[in-house]
Amino acid sequence: MEIKKITIRGGIGKDGEREKVQEFELKMGDIISIVGPTGCGKTTLINDIELFANYNTPSQRQILINDEPIPDDFSFDPSKHPIALISQHTNFLSDLPVGEFLTIHAAVRGAENAENIIEETLDFANQLTGESINRLTGMTELSGGQTRSLLIADAVIIGNSPIILLDEIENAGIHRTKALELLKKYDKIFVFVTHDARIALLSDFRIIMKQGAMQKVIYTGIEERRAAQELKKIDDVMLEFRRLIRAGEEITEPVFNENIKNLVYNNI
Amino acid sequence: MKLVIFAGPPTCGKTTVIRQVIKRMEVKKLKTAYIKIDVLYADEDEMINKEFGIPTKKIYSGELCPDHCNVVVLDEAVEWAEREGAEFLFVETAGLCLRCSPYVENSLGIVVLEATSGMNLPRKIGPMLTLADISVITKIDLISQAEREVFRYRVLQAAKDITVVESNALYGIGIDPIVKQIEKVQHIDFPMFLKGNPPVGTCTICVGKKEIGAKNHFGVLRTLDSDLFYVGE
Numbered sequence A: 001m002e003i004k005k006i007t008i009r010g011g012i013g014k015d016g017e018r019e020k021v022q023e024f025e026l027k028m029g030d031i032i033s034i035v036g037p038t039g040c041g042k043t044t045l046i047n048d049i050e051l052f053a054n055y056n057t058p059s060q061r062q063i064l065i066n067d068e069p070i071p072d073d074f075s076f077d078p079s080k081h082p083i084a085l086i087s088q089h090t091n092f093l094s095d096l097p098v099g100e101f102l103t104i105h106a107a108v109r110g111a112e113n114a115e116n117i118i119e120e121t122l123d124f125a126n127q128l129t130g131e132s133i134n135r136l137t138g139m140t141e142l143s144g145g146q147t148r149s150l151l152i153a154d155a156v157i158i159g160n161s162p163i164i165l166l167d168e169i170e171n172a173g174i175h176r177t178k179a180l181e182l183l184k185k186y187d188k189i190f191v192f193v194t195h196d197a198r199i200a201l202l203s204d205f206r207i208i209m210k211q212g213a214m215q216k217v218i219y220t221g222i223e224e225r226r227a228a229q230e231l232k233k234i235d236d237v238m239l240e241f242r243r244l245i246r247a248g249e250e251i252t253e254p255v256f257n258e259n260i261k262n263l264v265y266n267n268i
Numbered sequence B: 001m002k003l004v005i006f007a008g009p010p011t012c013g014k015t016t017v018i019r020q021v022i023k024r025m026e027v028k029k030l031k032t033a034y035i036k037i038d039v040l041y042a043d044e045d046e047m048i049n050k051e052f053g054i055p056t057k058k059i060y061s062g063e064l065c066p067d068h069c070n071v072v073v074l075d076e077a078v079e080w081a082e083r084e085g086a087e088f089l090f091v092e093t094a095g096l097c098l099r100c101s102p103y104v105e106n107s108l109g110i111v112v113l114e115a116t117s118g119m120n121l122p123r124k125i126g127p128m129l130t131l132a133d134i135s136v137i138t139k140i141d142l143i144s145q146a147e148r149e150v151f152r153y154r155v156l157q158a159a160k161d162i163t164v165v166e167s168n169a170l171y172g173i174g175i176d177p178i179v180k181q182i183e184k185v186q187h188i189d190f191p192m193f194l195k196g197n198p199p200v201g202t203c204t205i206c207v208g209k210k211e212i213g214a215k216n217h218f219g220v221l222r223t224l225d226s227d228l229f230y231v232g233e
Helices: A042-050 A072-076 A098-108 A114-128 A144-158 A176-183 A197-201 A222-246 A253-260 B014-027 B044-052 B066-083 B145-158 B176-183
Strands: A005-009 A023-027 A031-035 A062-065 A083-086 A163-167 A189-193 A205-210 A213-219 B002-007 B032-038 B056-060 B088-093 B108-114 B134-138 B163-166 B219-221 B229-231
Touching: A005 A042, A023 A189, A031 A042, A031 A197, A042 A083, A042 A163, A042 A189, A042 A205, A083 A144, A083 B145, A098 A114, A098 A144, A098 B145, A114 A144, A114 A176, A144 A163, A144 A176, A144 B145, A176 A197, A176 A222, A197 A222, A222 A253, B002 B014, B002 B066, B014 B032, B014 B044, B014 B088, B014 B108, B014 B134, B014 B176, B032 B044, B032 B066, B044 B056, B056 B066, B066 B088, B108 B176, B134 B145, B134 B176, B145 B163, B163 B176
Parallel strands: A031 A189, A031 A205, A083 A163, A163 A189, B002 B088, B002 B108, B032 B056, B032 B088, B108 B134, B134 B163
Antiparallel strands: A005 A023, A005 A062, A205 A213, B219 B229
16 A cells, blocks of 8 residues: 555543644655653654554544545554554563564565665664664663664664654664654655654654643744754754763863854854 | 453463453443453452453362363353353463463454563464464553564464454553454354363373372373373373
8 A cells, every 4th residue: 555645633632622633644755743741642642643543542533544544454464564663662572683583574574685674774773873783682682772773773674664653762872863864865754752852843843742632733934944953053062072972082171162162153 | 152261371461451351342232251260369350340240250270270170160150151141251261381272162262462471472382372363462562563563473473364463451452353353253062172182181290199200100201302202001
């Protein structure tokens, strides 16, 4: 099935009231964010999308693909599953070596050239991590950052899913700007659950959540796009400090001044 | 009477799945009775009776293996459920060595497996999985989607015709497809027959010989390096 768009129809919030956002659509190439305080139902929303909710989850939402609801049996064959959910898990529970796990997953997904795909997956993951992942390592031995990197790479390349849901990729200690950059090369729908201002402002639009309900949709305008550019500078400076600290450097006054000198506030 | 037998390793979420299923049976006005077979302790029957007001019962297998106990008492359990006016009897077994299979011909066999239990579980449990009609995979929220896909693959490798249902039973997600299958179950026939052959059950250890070592026993035996062999009449 070729996916052109998905539609999310609102249900009810934690108080049982109808959600203010009654419907929104995602088309191929869209990048959107879901934002709101902890516990407001962001993860529940992407879980509903991933489960193709059809009034059968507590939120009473409905998900349509190309304007059609999803037949019950369709949801249960993962090899046809067009949605990859990268959850907040920072550890695997599978007692298999990385190589074997990826080989099985590639087979489940019907990959034709499994060897190349596994290689590409590990390359992608290793661009996001500090220390490289190798095939013989047990899945359960990977660090939090390595786990998230592998999950993202696996979903994009082995899963090759047209719709990718990412739950708070920023708090996994991975190179998130690099992740965004790599992800943008693939023509997919990306839905980020995030607390990160930059990821939110680089999205086409964002859904604001409160009390388990979608409150409003904000489209990213020209002003916000400019703001995102300015935030990028601050962000890059922070990342550079992180890199220096990780590399064992000292943040002396000259090092500090050198790094913040480009941070001239531009009035947007 | 329509019979649904739930099996699965301890703490895999059988009772949680059953509670969610009963909740939906109630909505559909389908009369269900519930029986729990456990070894030494169970309070699920009281819990379910309190929550739904349906007839419940428990049986302690004690010195018997719970699945052995199931075979011995199931006909009376069905009669009990009939007297209680139920259309469906749900049996939850504690199944211990996991080598047995408690499923009865014409019943619906449901094996509950937790997604977190390791990729080799489907290969370890034999007929409890391979003779079941539905495999409910619980606790899917605790593992990644990629792991879910690989776990499901391992289940289907072990039991290729089984219907796999992934469920987050705590939140009632993935329960509807189970109920749909339950509604399609046929009536059981008497006498009832087990679907599979249980492992050899009478042995010198069962009858009380406690000495260690094959040379002290007869019947079906093996040694460290040999396959099974038989000593005796």
